[in-house]
Amino acid sequence: MKYNRCGKSGLLLPVVSLGLWHNFGSVDVFDNGRAIVRRAFDRGITHFDLANNYGPEPGSAEENFGKILKKDFPGYLRDELIISSKAGYLMWHGPYGEWGSRKYLVASLNQSLQRMGLDYVDIFYSHRPDPHTPLEETMGALDTIVRQGKALYVGLSNYKPEEAKRAIEILNSLGTPCLIHQPKYSMFERWVEDGLLDVLEQYGVGCIPFSPLAQGLLTDRYLKGIPEGSRASKVHGFLKASQITEETLDKITRLNEIAKQRGQSLAQMALTWLLKDKRITTVLIGASSVEQLDNNIDAMNNLDYTQDELSAIEAVLRG
């Protein structure tokens, strides 16, 4: 595994990080998730990303991760792990169970720590900006959480360039710098290229793109239909069959050909295409099997691109 410095911080993160959004909930097979986490750590993935609501049931991914830690990661290994959680989306009933108030963020992290059996997380995120709560309150809550010793670093997710800039400046003024930003970014979703990456670079904040494989679209998964057990086949999957259009399939097929010429799987090309930008600290993947995980980590064997390859990819994406 290769490790990149996260922005201008002292923290190194593996170039591939593992997220537990899908495949680790109470509806999933526990031993499969356990095998993926164990394999990830054995291959040098030190960073595991969670959120209060991951499941389904919401909260169950954190519970399962806590069980895996208890079974397989003796206490001394805690210092070899970077574990993150987040709060922002709906988690419990009533007015305090979502968005960005101090009340919600502090209470939610306490719940997450309990579910995972941890004293602290390494990174705690505001999962989304809240248009109705002053940014000062949300950032103030992140600062408090760090001062309470419940998180070592803080991050932002889904904040647009202007919002991110203001939030980063508030955090700086509080003395709790923003470590990292977690946006959706892949070959199919490129909004971060219009300003966000520049802001992050300017302030020395790292970047961890989520869904770098567009939830599995940027792989060979759907080239021959929708396989049983795939995300698009599941009722609770966030990838909907309707997103696999003829036009998308055509692009996937053409990208797959370029990947073959590079001697890579399409998944591997989708990941290295993101990592060629030095502002990207690590790619945050999901996986439903140890094989997928291994395939994604092996992407690091071919990180370089020729100008011709980049132009060919660009032609498909813009076509």
Ligand SMILES: NC(=O)c1ccc[n+]([C@@H]2O[C@H](COP(=O)([O-])OP(=O)(O)OC[C@H]3O[C@@H](n4cnc5c(N)ncnc54)[C@H](OP(=O)(O)O)[C@@H]3O)[C@@H](O)[C@H]2O)c1
């Ligand atoms: N901050 C936010 O708002 C936010 C939102 C979403 C996600 N996230 C984070 O980002 C993480 C990753 O998101 P994601 O799961 O959507 O990421 P992704 O890497 O884009 O998609 C993962 C899916 O792609 C398929 N796949 C992975 N590797 C493959 C391979 N080598 N060959 C073929 N198929 C492969 C699998 O689908 P199948 O299951 O069909 O096998 C897997 O479940 C989440 O776990 C979470 O931590 C954050």
